[in-house]
Amino acid sequence: MSDLSAVKALVFDVFGTVVDWRTSLIADFTKWSESRGVTGDWTTLVDRWRGMYVASMDEVRRHPERGFVVLDTLHRRSLEQLVAQLGITGLTDADLDHLTKCWHRLHPWPDSVAGLTRLKRKFILSPLSNGNVALLTNMAKFAGLPWDLVMSAELFAHYKPDPETYLGAARLLGLAPGEVMMVAAHNNDLEAAQRNGLKTAFVARPTEYGPLQSRDFEATGAWDIVAKDFGAIADRLGC
Secondary structure, three states, rough: OOOOOOOOOOEEOOOOOOOOOOHHHHHHHHHHHHHHOOOHHEEEEEEHHHHHHHHHHHHHHHOOHHOOOHHHHHHHHHHHHHHHHHOOOOOOOOHHHHHHHHHHOEEEOOOOHHHHHHHHHHOEEEEEEEOOOHHHHHHHHHHOOOOOEEEEHHHOOOOOOOOOHHHHHHHHHHHHHEEEEEEEEEHHHHHHHOOOOEEEEEOOOOOOOOOHHOOOOOOOOOEEEEEEOOOHHHHHHOO
């Protein structure tokens, strides 16, 4: 078993690891559309919207001369494309803003808040997410996530898995990378964190993508902790 005695802080991937983005968005859009009298295939929109996520961040990486673009802006751009492609009509600018801000109102997985609360007794806790600061702060208020601080890709002007995010988090906390543990439901996130010297914990979220889930059903790397939920991580770390 890994020696985790030096760990002082846990940083978390958020979308899919801490919150159930897919179920939250589909439910929010469905309820909202009924009140607005707007029709659309919201499941397809949500799945395709998330499918544009990585490509939108890659575009930012390819054009550093344009400056860093926060996730809220990338989400809005992708949404505008999808609405047109799916033939959803009658949306105002305020409607598009509301739908974009739904990413600020995501519900946690059932074990998230209780597990985080246990871990907070012993460790510094923060998101380390590609979400922007406003998004993550609003989400924490909405979902009751007990962070000690909010760390976002926006602070480092780099999206994960760029090294600047993982090393930047350790630097802001005044810790060595090995004193920080990355918690994620995505093996590729943990691979990048491990390459940069962070400790790692994997928790499976096999329903994150619903019927479209194709990977991350189980740990595929030599992670320091592999757990079924946040409570099991707290058990392993003596919280």
